[in-house]
Amino acid sequence: VSQLLKIGIAGLGSVGIATISCLQRQQEMLTARAGKRLELVAVSARDRERARGVDLSAYRWYDDPVALAQAEDLDVIIELIGGAEGKARATVTAALQRGTAVVTANKALLASHGLALAALTEQRQTPLLFEAAVAAGVPVIKTLREALTASRILSLRGIINGTCNDILSRMAVADCDFSAALHAAQAAGFAEADATQDIDGHDAAQKLSLLAMIAFGRKIDPAQIDRHGIRNLSRHDVIQAKRDGKIIRLVAAAQLKSDGVPQLRVAPEWLLPQDPLAQLQGPMNGLVIETELAGSLTLSGLGAGGDATATAVIADLVDLARNRHNLPFGMPVANLH
Amino acid sequence: VSQLLKIGIAGLGSVGIATISCLQRQQEMLTARAGKRLELVAVSARDRERARGVDLSAYRWYDDPVALAQAEDLDVIIELIGGAEGKARATVTAALQRGTAVVTANKALLASHGLALAALTEQRQTPLLFEAAVAAGVPVIKTLREALTASRILSLRGIINGTCNDILSRMAVADCDFSAALHAAQAAGFAEADATQDIDGHDAAQKLSLLAMIAFGRKIDPAQIDRHGIRNLSRHDVIQAKRDGKIIRLVAAAQLKSDGVPQLRVAPEWLLPQDPLAQLQGPMNGLVIETELAGSLTLSGLGAGGDATATAVIADLVDLARNRHNLPFGMPVANLH
Numbered sequence: 001v002s003q004l005l006k007i008g009i010a011g012l013g014s015v016g017i018a019t020i021s022c023l024q025r026q027q028e029m030l031t032a033r034a035g036k037r038l039e040l041v042a043v044s045a046r047d048r049e050r051a052r053g054v055d056l057s058a059y060r061w062y063d064d065p066v067a068l069a070q071a072e073d074l075d076v077i078i079e080l081i082g083g084a085e086g087k088a089r090a091t092v093t094a095a096l097q098r099g100t101a102v103v104t105a106n107k108a109l110l111a112s113h114g115l116a117l118a119a120l121t122e123q124r125q126t127p128l129l130f131e132a133a134v135a136a137g138v139p140v141i142k143t144l145r146e147a148l149t150a151s152r153i154l155s156l157r158g159i160i161n162g163t164c165n166d167i168l169s170r171m172a173v174a175d176c177d178f179s180a181a182l183h184a185a186q187a188a189g190f191a192e193a194d195a196t197q198d199i200d201g202h203d204a205a206q207k208l209s210l211l212a213m214i215a216f217g218r219k220i221d222p223a224q225i226d227r228h229g230i231r232n233l234s235r236h237d238v239i240q241a242k243r244d245g246k247i248i249r250l251v252a253a254a255q256l257k258s259d260g261v262p263q264l265r266v267a268p269e270w271l272l273p274q275d276p277l278a279q280l281q282g283p284m285n286g287l288v289i290e291t292e293l294a295g296s297l298t299l300s301g302l303g304a305g306g307d308a309t310a311t312a313v314i315a316d317l318v319d320l321a322r323n324r325h326n327l328p329f330g331m332p333v334a335n336l337h
Numbered sequence: 338v339s340q341l342l343k344i345g346i347a348g349l350g351s352v353g354i355a356t357i358s359c360l361q362r363q364q365e366m367l368t369a370r371a372g373k374r375l376e377l378v379a380v381s382a383r384d385r386e387r388a389r390g391v392d393l394s395a396y397r398w399y400d401d402p403v404a405l406a407q408a409e410d411l412d413v414i415i416e417l418i419g420g421a422e423g424k425a426r427a428t429v430t431a432a433l434q435r436g437t438a439v440v441t442a443n444k445a446l447l448a449s450h451g452l453a454l455a456a457l458t459e460q461r462q463t464p465l466l467f468e469a470a471v472a473a474g475v476p477v478i479k480t481l482r483e484a485l486t487a488s489r490i491l492s493l494r495g496i497i498n499g500t501c502n503d504i505l506s507r508m509a510v511a512d513c514d515f516s517a518a519l520h521a522a523q524a525a526g527f528a529e530a531d532a533t534q535d536i537d538g539h540d541a542a543q544k545l546s547l548l549a550m551i552a553f554g555r556k557i558d559p560a561q562i563d564r565h566g567i568r569n570l571s572r573h574d575v576i577q578a579k580r581d582g583k584i585i586r587l588v589a590a591a592q593l594k595s596d597g598v599p600q601l602r603v604a605p606e607w608l609l610p611q612d613p614l615a616q617l618q619g620p621m622n623g624l625v626i627e628t629e630l631a632g633s634l635t636l637s638g639l640g641a642g643g644d645a646t647a648t649a650v651i652a653d654l655v656d657l658a659r660n661r662h663n664l665p666f667g668m669p670v671a672n673l674h
Contacts, residue, residue, distance in 0.1 A: 022487055022630065032554070032668040033486045131484070137631030139476075139484035146661070147468070147476035149370045150359055150651030217369070279611075293359065294474030294648040295639030302632035311631040314487030324483070324661040331369040 005036045005321045006073055010065035010091050011080030012045035012052055015105055015132070018306035019078065019313050020054050030314070034321035038314070044068040069095035076320055078313060079104040084112040096120045096128065103316040105132035105309055108197075110328075111206035111222040114213070115336075118328040127325045132312035134207045135160055135285040138301040139312070144214045144289065145330040151293035153215040155255045160207045162283035162304035163198035164230050164250040166190040168268075169281045172242065177235040190283050190304060200229035201250065201266040208252040208264055213329050215254070215289070216262045218337045228267035246270040247278040260337075276300070342373045342658045343410055347402035347428050348417030349382040349389055352442055352469070355643035356415065356650050357391050367651070371658035375651075381405040406432040413438040413657055415650060421445040433457045433465065440653040442469035442646055445534075447665075448543035448559040451550070452673075455665040464662045469649035471544045472497055472622040475638040476649070481551045481626065482667040488630035490552040493591045497544045499620035499641035500535035501567050501587040503527040505605075506618045509579065514572040527620050527641060537566035538587065538603040545589040545601055550666050552591070552626070553599045555674045565604035583607040584615040597674075613637070 007023075009016050023030070023040050031037050042060035044067075062068040069077050069091045077095040079102060081088040088109050095102050096117065104110070110117070110130055121128045131141050135158075144153070159165050163185060170181035182199070185191035197203045202222075209222040230250050241248050251269040254262045271278035276298050280286045285303025290296050302308040319325075329336060344360075346353050360367070360377050368374050379397035381404075399405040406414050406428045414432040416439060418425040425446050432439050433454065441447070447454070447467055458465045468478050472495075481490070496502050500522060507518035519536070522528035534540045539559075546559040567587050578585050588606040591599045608615035613635050617623045622640025627633050639645040656662075666673060 018630075026487065026489075029489075029554070030487070032672040137484070137488070137628070138634055139480050142479065142484055143476050146656060147474070147479055147652050148648065149367070149655040150363065150648045151474070152363075152366075217366070274616075276616075279613075291474070291648070293355075293644040295642075295645055297475055297636070297638035299634070299636050301634035305632075307630040308632055311485065311487045311628070315484050318486040319483060319661075322663065324656075324663065326659065326661065335369040 003036055004039045005034065005317065006039050006041045006075045007078065007317065008042040008044070008068045008071060008074045009040065009078045009080065010044045010068050011082065012043060013080060014306035015309045015313065016080045017052050017054055018310035022310050022314055024054070030318065034318045036321045038317055038321065041074060042068055042071060065091040066094050069100065070098060074100055076101040076103060076317065079106055082106055082108065084108040089113060092117060093120070096124055096126050099124050099126050101127045101320055103129045103313055103320070105130065105313060107133040107203070107206045107210060111209045114210065114328060115219060115333055118333050121328060122332060127320060128328050129316035129320065130328070131316050132309050134210060135287065135301070135303045136305060136308035137311035138285055138299050138303065140211065140287050140299055141214065143297070143299060144211060145326055148289065148291055148294065149330070151291040153256070154290040154292060155253070156211055156215055156287060156289055157251060157253045157277065158285065158287035159249055159277050159280050160252050160285050160287065160303065161198055161204040161250055162285060163191045163195060164204070165280060165284060166282045167199070168230060168248055168250065171233070171235065171238045172247065175235070175239070178231065178233055199231050201227045204250060204252045204266045208254060208266060212254040212262050212264055213336065216256060217331060217335065218262060220264065226265040226267070230268055233268060241270055244270070245273065247273060249277055251277060340373055341376045342371065342654065343376050343378045343412045344415065344654065345379040345381070345405045345408060345411045346377065346415045346417065347381045347405050348419065349380060350417060351643035352646045352650065353417045354389050354391055355647035359647050359651055361391070367655065371655045373658045375654055375658065378411060379405055379408060402428040403431050406437065407435060411437055413440060413654065416441040416443055419443055419445065421449040426450060429454060430457070433461055433463050436461050436463050438464045438657055440466045440650055440657070442467065442650060444470040444540065444543045444547060448546045451547065451665060452556060452670055455670050458665060459669060464657060465665050466653035466657065467665070468653050469646045471547060472624065472638070472640045473642060473645035474648035475622055475636050475640065477548065477624050477636055478551065480634070480636060481548060482663055485626065485628055485631065486667070488628040491593050491627040491629060493548055493552055493624060493626055494614065495589050495622070495624035496586055496614050496617050497589050497622050497624065497640065498535055498541040498587055499622060500528045500532060501541070502617060502621060503619045504536070505567060505585055505587065508570070508572065508575045509584065512572070512576070515568065515570055536568050538564045541587060541589045541603045545591060545603060549591040549599050549601055550673065553593060554668060554672065555599060557601065563602040563604070567605055570605060578607055581607070582610065584610060586614055588614060
């Protein structure tokens with residue numbers, strides 16, 4: 001058994017930099033927990049010259065992430081490029097083909113190509129971990145996949161898009177319209193310059209499809225999810241909801257029907273204040289899981305941000321170092337209905 | 338690799354029977370998730386003749402759980418006898434000595450002898466899993482030990498004794514005194530005939546010590562915890578709290594001090610209604626975890642009951658079948674301060 005886990009990181013945005021910073025600062029604690037030194041060896045990004053606030057001089061540099069994924073001395077590639085296609089998909093595929101484990105936060109890639117990638121992980125016996133893909137540091141995937149294996153899951157109901165929750169929180173608190181709240185969220189770093197994926201509900205639908213595949217053991221196409229965004233909510237809607245004692249939130253929900261098929265939906269909902277999801281403010285995420293045997297479980301916490309997401313990335317590295325693998329969807333692809 | 342995980346269960350109370358019932362009913366789903374058939378082979382309890390509502394005829398019977406633990410054909414013993422000493426301790430020790438994995442729900446045993454047992458698991462390279470020891474099906478141990486490995490934990494604050502929470506909920510809702518609420522909780526199956534361990538805070542202190550050892554990587558003696566029970570709370574206290582807009586709950590808390598030593602306390606607290614712990618009614622449990630990098634996480638759900646606790650027991654079996662081991666306290670005993 002090697003005493004090192006040799007790591008390559010593809011993509012040096014806020015999550016990548018937070019991951020590097022954490023690996024640099026917490027070396028001793030992480031070695032005790034992982035049983036191996038988590039050793040960052042190489043990195044890749046588009047622009048080598050950009051100032052990123054961490055010292056990268058000790059790491060091998062690759063302009064091409066696919067070349068990083070094909071490096072012969074790495075045990076694991078962390079893919080933080082993002083997007084369902086292009087370099088992200090090529091990098092993850094190349095690593096798994098080689099037998100190099102992959103940790104990723106890329107929900108778009110997994111929602112579109114998760115089944116094919118899961119089949120590849122089985123064929124190559126190479127782990128693919130993605131706790132960071134949903135709800136940042138809140139372990140929703142680990143909980144569904146490992147803690148609730150004994151019980152049928154009856155429904156999921158969650159706030160899993162921090163951007164929309166931040167915008168809706170701002171509209172209610174600051175009494176402003178959608179575009180002002182969007183701009184404020186962008187200025188605060190909780191929304192990207194192009195927020196389409198978030199505000200139209202695509203991001204929540206992608207994440208919901210992953211959670212539902214794990215929870216219900218079924219193949220789910222995110223494009224088939226009944227999806228409504230928050231773009232058309234007006235200041236008037238929020239004021240009227242307040243008057244009615246309600247709070248508007250973008251809710252992602254999956255409910256098992258009597259035929260065993262889950263029904264999935266992403267849409268704004270008018271919640272009562274005592275609803276656990278109504279109390280989540282700003283970039284908080286939360287998930288309520290109804291089970292057959294263990295009752296109702298609720299998990300909530302910070303659903304966005306570099307440090308919180310890096311926490312999930314590094315938890316996956318420690319699991320990998322300790323050989324705590326899992327199949328991507330908790331069971332072989334052949335068992336998914 | 339064997340395609341069976343051969344199981345023995347010691348202790349056939351409500352959790353043991355719920356575990357057997359779940360193993361019998363969910364065989365197909367569990368095999369897909371575990372990659373092996375979870376095969377119950379043998380059971381042990383004091384009274385063979387007692388009617389238990391499940392068919393035990395297919396399983397080998399042992400009057401002595403230590404003999405069960407020494408059986409040569411078992412991969413794992415589930416210890417559900419309870420208590421820090423006596424047969425429970427002897428059974429767990431015998432199994433680990435033999436190299437047979439152990440799954441247990443026994444917080445008293447772990448709080449008193451966890452360090453010695455953890456040393457034994459390291460020496461014998463034999464897993465000891467105990468998700469069911471705290472908060473039933475709510476994966477608080479897995480979250481602290483595996484999901485938050487990257488971040489220093491700053492504090493824990495939780496409701497981790499369902500009996501006390503049920504009694505305090507009843508006192509507030511039914512406007513009754515402590516002994517009437519205790520009797521009602523006993524009648525509802527949420528308090529044992531001898532509820533001393535619960536109402537004097539011993540049970541919560543044991544659970545808190547386990548959570549704090551994992552969260553802070555420190556050795557903690559539950560006998561040293563500042564501990565106050567709920568026995569002396571009167572109907573008047575509850576009425577007065579209501580008048581003040583407060584809700585009384587038994588809170589278990591651990592806070593990291595500037596010298597790196599956690600300060601632990603179990604005591605009734607007068608909570609504001611918006612406190613996430615104040616909203617937990619009846620046998621619900623909840624834990625708020627403050628972290629350095631991932632913000633504040635909250636987990637809540639049913640903290641008691643046979644089915645909910647069996648969910649955690651079986652999750653440990655599936656982890657074991659998939660070789661997702663961990664060290665009991667997340668790092669070697671030698672690394673605990």
